[in-house]
Amino acid sequence: MNPGLARLQAYPFERLRALLAAARPPAALEAISLSIGEPRHDPPSFVLDALAQQLHRLDTYPATRGLPELRVAMAAALERRYLPAGVRLDPERMVLPVCGTREALFAIIQAVIDAGSGALVAMPNPGYQIYEGGALLAGAEPYYLNLRAGHGYRPDLDAVPAAVWRRCRLLLLCSPGNPTGAVLPLEQLRAALELAERYDFIVAADECYADLYLDESRPSPSLLHAAALAGNTDFRRCLVFHSLSKRSSLPGLRSGLVAGDAALIERFLLYRTYHGCAMPLPTQLASIAAWNDDAHVSANRRLYQEKFDRVLPLLAPALPLERPEGAFYLWAPTPGDDAGFARALYEQAHLVVLPGSFMAREAHGENPGRGRVRISLVPALPQCLEAAARLREFLLNAAPAAR
Numbered sequence: 001m002n003p004g005l006a007r008l009q010a011y012p013f014e015r016l017r018a019l020l021a022a023a024r025p026p027a028a029l030e031a032i033s034l035s036i037g038e039p040r041h042d043p044p045s046f047v048l049d050a051l052a053q054q055l056h057r058l059d060t061y062p063a064t065r066g067l068p069e070l071r072v073a074m075a076a077a078l079e080r081r082y083l084p085a086g087v088r089l090d091p092e093r094m095v096l097p098v099c100g101t102r103e104a105l106f107a108i109i110q111a112v113i114d115a116g117s118g119a120l121v122a123m124p125n126p127g128y129q130i131y132e133g134g135a136l137l138a139g140a141e142p143y144y145l146n147l148r149a150g151h152g153y154r155p156d157l158d159a160v161p162a163a164v165w166r167r168c169r170l171l172l173l174c175s176p177g178n179p180t181g182a183v184l185p186l187e188q189l190r191a192a193l194e195l196a197e198r199y200d201f202i203v204a205a206d207e208c209y210a211d212l213y214l215d216e217s218r219p220s221p222s223l224l225h226a227a228a229l230a231g232n233t234d235f236r237r238c239l240v241f242h243s244l245s246k247r248s249s250l251p252g253l254r255s256g257l258v259a260g261d262a263a264l265i266e267r268f269l270l271y272r273t274y275h276g277c278a279m280p281l282p283t284q285l286a287s288i289a290a291w292n293d294d295a296h297v298s299a300n301r302r303l304y305q306e307k308f309d310r311v312l313p314l315l316a317p318a319l320p321l322e323r324p325e326g327a328f329y330l331w332a333p334t335p336g337d338d339a340g341f342a343r344a345l346y347e348q349a350h351l352v353v354l355p356g357s358f359m360a361r362e363a364h365g366e367n368p369g370r371g372r373v374r375i376s377l378v379p380a381l382p383q384c385l386e387a388a389a390r391l392r393e394f395l396l397n398a399a400p401a402a403r
């Protein structure tokens with residue numbers, strides 16, 4: 001068997017289930033789940049209609065490369081949103097459809113790592129668990145970039161020793177970040193690319209939350225934009241991962257894209273032909289409709305902005321939190337141990353939140369998720385408000401010493 005399998009950690013939600021298994025929440029209170037990052041807003045009906053109208057296309061094997069019209073729609077969406085005027089993303093060579101960013105992030109690690117070469121994959125910590133699992137199963141060693149409040153929850157790339165960069169083959173970035181909501185500014189993306197040039201590695205930016213920025217006047221930038229500003233309009237060493245899951249509230253469609261360096265995309269296409277996860281044609285055709293429209297994306301984003309507008313003031317007396325820059329999470333400090341906090345909150349207020357330490361690894365002498373919980377504002381607004389009110393009461397009633 002692949003020895004990496006034995007090194008995989010339990011998924012955070014398995015650990016959460018075990019943590020809460022014996023707890024008895026108050027039956028009088030409706031359970032509100034704020035633990036999972038699954039969008040719950042209504043998906044755009046025109047996308048669902050497009051899907052329904054194309055079901056007869058299930059009679060055909062789809063091509064891994066996807067329909068040309070799909071790649072054109074995806075490239076155009078990225079150009080509209082991220083690229084300076086005149087910079088093109090060639091739909092023939094620089095874009096591929098993927099069945100959601102999860103499988104694509106996992107697959108890219110398998111495609112780029114030379115197992116047994118001592119390769120490192122650098123990744124944010126806390127971070128999306130697939131990065132670590134992908135690295136382990138590819139035979140690489142994860143290198144954890146701890147995200148700390150003092151550094152704006154952005155990886156401190158300057159603090160990484162040169163010896164680490166020399167072994168690094170892939171740097172994974174996530175912006176806006178899960179779970180912190182931090183956005184990586186263009187300067188930091190550019191600095192990452194400079195390191196990639198100097199030490200010969202690839203930068204893969206997980207930008208699946210990129211359309212959910214929480215200040216309407218500050219859209220989150222893309223690694224592609226940083227590359228273009230540095231004159232790297234071939235997007236050499238860059239790959240970005242985008243998804244309709246959060247942008248269009250379509251997590252079940254399993255539709256996303258990877259874009260960037262044509263030479264990497266070509267090799268990744270070869271990998272994917274064997275990997276065998278071409279996107280079904282009805283999904284491709286529905287995805288064209290979704291990528292071609294930005295109005296539903298703004299409407300979706302505004303729903304999240306409204307949640308933060310309403311929830312943060314409600315929590316403020318007990319839990320003053322800064323508004324994150326993007327995504328739909330609060331990365332909240334806990335009085336005391338985060339797992340104990342999550343369990344007590346479930347037992348007393350029937351709220352489910354994810355302990356931060358379950359999303360992070362012990363690295364460089366600390367677990368940077370310890371003492372935090374991730375609160376996911378995905379339920380409908382009234383439920384988010386009810387949850388915020390219960391959380392506030394819970395915190396205000398906690399022993400003062402614990403606050």
Ligand SMILES: Cc1ncc(COP(=O)(O)O)c(C=O)c1O
Pocket residue numbers: 037099100101102103128174177178206208242243244245251255256
């Ligand atoms: C940081 C991050 N990346 C990737 C994904 C996967 O999203 P999808 O496969 O639906 O595109 C998620 C899902 O929650 C996520 O939080």
